[in-house]
Amino acid sequence: MTSQPLHIHDDKIAHLEEKANEIRRDLVKMLEHAGSGHSAGPLGMADIFTALYFHVLNHRPKQPNWKDRDRLILSNGHICPIRYVCMAHAGYFPKKELMTLRRLGTRLQGHPEKDRLPGVETTSGPLGEGLAQAAGMAYAARMNDDTWRVFCVTGDGELQEGICWESLLFIAKEKLANLTIIVDRNQIQIDGFVEDVTGEEPLRDKFESFGFHVIEIDGHNIEQFVDATEEARAVYKKPSVIIANTIPGKGVDFMEKKFEWHGKPPNPKEARSALAQLRTLGGTIQSEHE
Amino acid sequence: MISKTVKLSSSLFNNPPQKPTRQGYGEGLVEAGAADESVVVLCTDLTESTRSNLFKEAYPKRFVQMGISEQAMAGIAAGMALTGKTPFISSYAAFSPGRNWEQIRTLIGLQNTNVKIGGAHAGISVGPDGATHQALEDIATMRVIPNMTVLVPCDVHEARKATVAAALMTGPVYLRFARANSSVFTTTQTPFTIGKAEVYRDGTDVAIIAAGPILYEALKAAEALSKSGRVGSAFGGKRIEVRVINCHTIKPLDKKTILAAAKDCGAIVTCEEAQIIGGLGGAVAECLAEHHPTPIERIGMQDCYGESGEPAELLEHFGLTAPHIVKAVQRVLRRKK
Numbered sequence: 208m209t210s211q212p213l214h215i216h217d218d219k220i221a222h223l224e225e226k227a228n229e230i231r232r233d234l235v236k237m238l239e240h241a242g243s244g245h246s247a248g249p250l251g252m253a254d255i256f257t258a259l260y261f262h263v264l265n266h267r268p269k270q271p272n273w274k275d276r277d278r279l280i281l282s283n284g285h286i287c288p289i290r291y292v293c294m295a296h297a298g299y300f301p302k303k304e305l306m307t308l309r310r311l312g313t314r315l316q317g318h319p320e321k322d323r324l325p326g327v328e329t330t331s332g333p334l335g336e337g338l339a340q341a342a343g344m345a346y347a348a349r350m351n352d353d354t355w356r357v358f359c360v361t362g363d364g365e366l367q368e369g370i371c372w373e374s375l376l377f378i379a380k381e382k383l384a385n386l387t388i389i390v391d392r393n394q395i396q397i398d399g400f401v402e403d404v405t406g407e408e409p410l411r412d413k414f415e416s417f418g419f420h421v422i423e424i425d426g427h428n429i430e431q432f433v434d435a436t437e438e439a440r441a442v443y444k445k446p447s448v449i450i451a452n453t454i455p456g457k458g459v460d461f462m463e464k465k466f467e468w469h470g471k472p473p474n475p476k477e478a479r480s481a482l483a484q485l486r487t488l489g490g491t492i493q494s495e496h497e
Numbered sequence: 498m499i500s501k502t503v504k505l506s507s508s509l510f511n512n513p514p515q516k517p518t519r520q521g522y523g524e525g526l527v528e529a530g531a532a533d534e535s536v537v538v539l540c541t542d543l544t545e546s547t548r549s550n551l552f553k554e555a556y557p558k559r560f561v562q563m564g565i566s567e568q569a570m571a572g573i574a575a576g577m578a579l580t581g582k583t584p585f586i587s588s589y590a591a592f593s594p595g596r597n598w599e600q601i602r603t604l605i606g607l608q609n610t611n612v613k614i615g616g617a618h619a620g621i622s623v624g625p626d627g628a629t630h631q632a633l634e635d636i637a638t639m640r641v642i643p644n645m646t647v648l649v650p651c652d653v654h655e656a657r658k659a660t661v662a663a664a665l666m667t668g669p670v671y672l673r674f675a676r677a678n679s680s681v682f683t684t685t686q687t688p689f690t691i692g693k694a695e696v697y698r699d700g701t702d703v704a705i706i707a708a709g710p711i712l713y714e715a716l717k718a719a720e721a722l723s724k725s726g727r728v729g730s731a732f733g734g735k736r737i738e739v740r741v742i743n744c745h746t747i748k749p750l751d752k753k754t755i756l757a758a759a760k761d762c763g764a765i766v767t768c769e770e771a772q773i774i775g776g777l778g779g780a781v782a783e784c785l786a787e788h789h790p791t792p793i794e795r796i797g798m799q800d801c802y803g804e805s806g807e808p809a810e811l812l813e814h815f816g817l818t819a820p821h822i823v824k825a826v827q828r829v830l831r832r833k834k
Contacts, residue, residue, distance in 0.1 A: 321579075321608055329579065330608045333599055339569045340604060343576020343584075346561070350537075351580075370600070373566035377573065380564075 215262065215433045223429050226296070227257040231458050232485050233292045233305060239478035241308040244317065247455035247468040248362065249289035251393045251426070255451055258429045259358065260293040263436045268298040271326035277355050278328055278344050282337025283362035283391065284318040285470070290327070291315050299326045335368030337361065338388070342378045345386035345446075356440070357386045364396030367405050378446050379418035387439040388419075388448045391426070393455040395466035411450060419448045426451030458485050498723075498738075499698050499716075504686040510720065515678035518710065519617045521653040522674050523548025525660025526585060526615075527555045536664055537577060539563050539570050540587040546676070547587040547617040567593040571600035571612070578610035583664055590616025590632030590673060598638055605669045606642040613663045613670045614639070620709070620770035621803035621811045622677040631803040637775025639671040640748045646670045646691060647747040649708040649769070649777070652681050655745060658689040666691060675770070677808035679710035694751035696758075700738030703826050703833070704758035707768035708744050708777045711796070711817055715741050715768050718822035739826060750780050752788065759791040764833040766794045766825045770817055773797035792832035794825040 231253045238244045259279060260266075267273045281290055288308065295302045300314070307313040314324040318332030331337045341359035348355060365371065378386060392410070394401050401407055414421045420442045424431040432451065439447035455469070456462025459481040462473075473481055484490070499505060506513050530536045530552055539561040540549040553560040563570045567588055574584035586593060594601050594614055605612045619632045639647050648663065648670060650656035656674060663670040688695060694706070698719050707715040719739035740758055744751065759765060765785065767778040778795030785791045796817060803811060812818050 329576075330603060333603050335568075336572050336600060336604055339572020339600070340576035340579065342569070343573035343578075344580045345576075346573065347577040347580035347582050350558075350582075370566075370568040370572060373564075373569035374572065376564065377566070377569055 215430060219262065220430050223257055223261055226261055227254045227429070228458070228485060228488070230257055230289070230292050230296060232482055233296070233302070234288055235459070235473060235478050235481045235485065237292065237305045237308050238288060238472035239475060240306050241310070242472060243309050244288055244472045245285045245470050246472055247395060247462055247465065248283065248286035248391065248393065250459060250462060251453040251455040251457045252286055252289050252360070252391050253457065254427045254429055255389065255432055256289045256293045258432050260297045262433060264358070265355065268294070268326070271299060275353070275355050278341070278357045280329055280337045280341040280344070280357060280359040281319065281331050282341070282359055283334060283365050284331030284337070286362070286391070287319040290319065294326055300324070334362070334365040335370035335374070338371050339374040341386055342374050342383060345378070345383040346381060348385055349383065358389060359386065360389045360391060363390055363392045363394065363401050363407060363410070364404070366390070366407060375417050382444060383446045384443045386446050387436060388446070390448060390450045391453055392450050393453045395455045395464070395469055397466070397469050399466055414448045418445060420445045421448050421450060423450045423452065426453035427457060458489070460484060460489070500696055503688060503695055503697050504684050505697065506682045506684055509682050510717070513680045513682050516653040516681050517675055517678050518650050518653055518656040519546070519548045519674040519676065521650060521656025522615050522617065522660050522672065523551035525657040526552040528657065529661050529664035530556045530559065533583060533664060535581060535583045536585065537561060537582045538585045538587060539574055541565055541567055541570055541593065543588055543617070547615060549587040567597040568600050571597040572604055574612045575604035575608060575610045578612050583611055583613070585613045585615055587615045587617065589630060590619035590635045591630050594635055594639055594671060595632055602642050606644050609644045609668060611667050611669070613672060615660070615672050615674065617674045618676040619673045620675050621798070621815055621817075622675050622679075622710070622770060622808040624677060624808045624811065625805050627805040628802040633772045633798045633803065634775070635671070635673060636747055636769070636771045636777065637779065640775065640780060644669055645748065647673075648691065649673045649745055649747060651709055651712040651743055651745060652679060652683050654681065654683045654685055654687065655689055659745065662689065662691050673709065675710055680713045682713050682716070689745070692746050692749050692751060694742050694744040694746065694754040696740060696754070697743050698739065698741035700740040701761050702737045702739060703764040703766065703830055704740040704742060704762040705766045705768060705822065705826070706742045706744045706755060706758065706777070706781055708747060709770050711768045711770050712741070712743055714817065714819045715822055717819040718826065721819065721823055722826055737826065737830070744777060747777055747780055750784055752784050755781060755784055756789050759785055759789045764792050764829040766796060766822065766829055768796040768822060770812075771797055772800065774800055792829050794829040796822055796825050
């Protein structure tokens with residue numbers, strides 16, 4: 208895949224939306240089969256990851272270590288199921304391998320490991336650390352005059368880690384404009400709603416006061432997301448943060464906005480219900496055949 | 498008798514010059530930086546006291562000022578290593594690897610990234626700054642991390658060689674340095690190979706295995722015992738000849754040299770300026786218990802913290818000087834079968 212033109216056409220958006228739905232279904236099947244793993248975050252980030260892997264990123268699935276690839280750093284490693292499904296769909300590995308998630312000997316570890324699965328970039332799970340590594344990569348890339356970009360996905364709960372703010376100070380001071388941070392602002396964490404646990408608002412102001420260019424979007428609007436990545440690319444004197452407001456569990460009504468679904472998979476009955484909802488786009492399609 | 502092959506200083510016991518091992522780190526960084534453009538140095542607001550300033554002056558574009566943020570430094574260094582750089586991260590050992598242990602475990606150890614951790618101001622010889630700034634647990638906490646190499650140089654020359662050698666090998670390395678001046682008793686000619694302990698003095702009555710500047714105290718203790726050391730009738734009044742081993746690499750431990758010493762001497766004393774629990778003393782005890790059970794006495798910090806004071810006062814107070822090592826040798830000889 209090569210760099211895409213600035214403007215994204217409506218038919219491409221429709222194609223990506225369809226793809227995101229397909230990816231959500233594989234995600235539910237994979238999580239149910241694994242019997243362990245995170246549901247809410249991966250479903251909530253399905254649209255953005257689909258847009259990244261099938262439009263935004265400059266990457267070569269058959270050459271995962273291609274030196275000029277854009278680096279996608281997943282800082283909140285626990286949402287790796289969505290990355291795995293997108294990677295399988297993009298051709299990094301066979302889709303049937305998705306069913307090995309979290310099993311002994313699998314390349315699809317519960318939290319992703321760099322050396323097990325080519326294309327994963329970093330080992331992540333302990334929160335905040337992807338952001339620091341993304342900063343290191345962006346800094347090194349600039350030293351080398353490399354033109355590839357770094358995208359770093361973080362959770363909003365994750366921003367409570369001190370290392371995030373240490374890293375943000377560094378990124379802002381060094382003006383690492385080749386780095387785009389994507390905050391999954393889904394408002395939930397394990398113990399409850401983010402605003403109840405510690406509170407992060409006004410989040411936009413916090414980033415702006417550090418010296419970031421901030422773009423707020425609806426994280427389920429692929430066009431908005433693609434436009435935001437282009438805007439971030441155009442802002443060449445400052446690093447950018449895309450605050451993506453997402454609905455955790457998006458697409459499955461009984462998971463949406465429920466922090467209880469942060470860290471558990473659907474059981475077989477729940478998975479059947481979830482898949483039916485996704486196939487019928489929440490009941491808007493009357494007959495379902497699958 | 499002092500080994501000729503290790504080419505120690507001619508002024509070994511004649512007021513050798515005094516320099517801190519951290520100076521060797523700074524000089525080693527410059528040397529490594531000259532040889533390899535991928536070498537970068539990151540530092541957390543401690544540029545001069547870690548001697549990273551020497552590198553900064555030589556290669557300003559490859560020096561990264563982190564501010565006071567040890568956790569981010571470990572992560573940023575890992576990211577740079579994943580992009581082909583060879584980062585050295587510099588701070589006080591109390592904070593790196595003290596504060597950022599988990600980042601080191603995950604991003605440097607588990608990911609097996611080519612990051613070198615330079616911990617300055619380790620040990621109680623930090624002095625007046627007191628217990629908060631005297632890293633004593635660093636050997637234990639780094640040794641337990643898979644993929645990590647742990648080096649504790651004994652003087653400024655060895656510190657320089659260890660830094661250069663760390664840059665030449667691929668993989669995570671922890672390098673431990675001290676703030677205070679210590680005797681410069683090796684030379685540029687003294688051999689240094691990661692993973693290979695060196696016998697500095699031969700003997701078969703007891704072996705002292707030491708790492709860091711305290712090795713000089715061990716050599717002094719061995720000389721004293723050779724001149725006057727006698728242990729009751731059990732030793733038949735003969736002089737005590739001590740083998741002294743420089744075990745600069747705590748991990749991977751040179752088991753061959755240690756087990757040969759255990760077999761030849763039948764009694765071991767370890768010396769370090771760190772917690773004996775999990776430190777060199779712990780590593781040697783594990784090795785002996787597993788392969789060749791041997792009486793052992795361990796000189797080092799005995800599960801306690803340091804405090805403020807002058808370096809020499811503190812080393813004496815906590816039993817880390819030659820007279821204390823002499824007593825430990827006498828104790829272990831009484832236990833020898």
